[in-house]
Amino acid sequence: MIDLIDKQKLPRHVAIIMDGNGRWAKERGKDRLFGHQHGVISVREVVEGCAEIGIEYLTLYAFSTENWNRPESEVKGLMELLVATIRKEAESLHRNGVKLHVIGDLQSLPEACVDELNEAMAITAGNTTLNLILALSYSSKWEIVDAARKIAHKVITGELTEAEINEDAFKQCLATAEFPDPELMIRTSGEHRISNFLLFQLAYAELYFTHTHWPDFRKENLYEAVLNYQNRERRFGKISEQLRKEA
Ligand code: IPE
Ligand code: IPE
Ligand code: MG
Numbered sequence: 001m002i003d004l005i006d007k008q009k010l011p012r013h014v015a016i017i018m019d020g021n022g023r024w025a026k027e028r029g030k031d032r033l034f035g036h037q038h039g040v041i042s043v044r045e046v047v048e049g050c051a052e053i054g055i056e057y058l059t060l061y062a063f064s065t066e067n068w069n070r071p072e073s074e075v076k077g078l079m080e081l082l083v084a085t086i087r088k089e090a091e092s093l094h095r096n097g098v099k100l101h102v103i104g105d106l107q108s109l110p111e112a113c114v115d116e117l118n119e120a121m122a123i124t125a126g127n128t129t130l131n132l133i134l135a136l137s138y139s140s141k142w143e144i145v146d147a148a149r150k151i152a153h154k155v156i157t158g159e160l161t162e163a164e165i166n167e168d169a170f171k172q173c174l175a176t177a178e179f180p181d182p183e184l185m186i187r188t189s190g191e192h193r194i195s196n197f198l199l200f201q202l203a204y205a206e207l208y209f210t211h212t213h214w215p216d217f218r219k220e221n222l223y224e225a226v227l228n229y230q231n232r233e234r235r236f237g238k239i240s241e242q243l244r245k246e247a
Helices: 021-027 032-053 065-069 072-095 111-123 140-157 167-171 219-230 240-246
Strands: 013-017 057-064 098-103 130-138 184-187 206-209
Touching: 013 219, 021 032, 032 057, 032 072, 032 130, 032 219, 057 065, 057 072, 065 072, 065 130, 072 098, 072 111, 098 111, 111 130, 130 140, 140 167, 184 219, 206 219
Parallel strands: 013 057, 013 184, 057 130, 098 130, 184 206
Antiparallel strands: none
């Protein structure tokens, strides 16, 4: 399938809502954490898959602000899994040229998590093959409100005038300021919703939904999504004929 992908028409940025770990585990008569543990294999797969075809940015929604409301034992298990996974994978991410970034309300994460993440980000800071962005304790409404606060601060301090507030100035205040917007958003496990993920940045993204549960998601599934993306016409408000003339 990888041979069918047009390298000239790749999305620069792919964002994924990794969903369905719990249902995957339940189908096997196991507890939800078993599903999360297996989800780590899929993360490895998509990171490798993106690097292989030349995608520059991959954002993974790993833990939402709303996920703090899950049972305490699941939240604790997820945080422990995160720490253990980052510790185990940092070196191999580095060897493969992956630069790690994190977006989200990091202050709400346990200290051990933040330490591990900071270390991994420092180790991989100089890499350029693939930018891997983990959305952790992330919610888009939180991010947008936070950006509004930053804009207000800039106006108060005189760094920005009211007239200078435009899309670009606003983007600069989002957690994703240094990344291009995703062209392709994938959600696994059959749910058709955004769940508070990158609301501003996904404005013109192509959305791809699959019934595959996250722990079953492999490189081939990623390639299938990219191929599907490449067969769509992205019009950005224009009409087909205009696009053909521009091409
Ligand atoms: C996604 O799988 C992982 C996280 C949200 C952390 P879920 O845990 O949401 O699995 P389902 O949706 O209950 O099957
Ligand atoms: C979205 O999945 C968050 C992550 C994948 C981290 P959820 O499973 O939490 O979303 P809802 O609650 O079904 O919308
Ligand atoms: Mg879910």
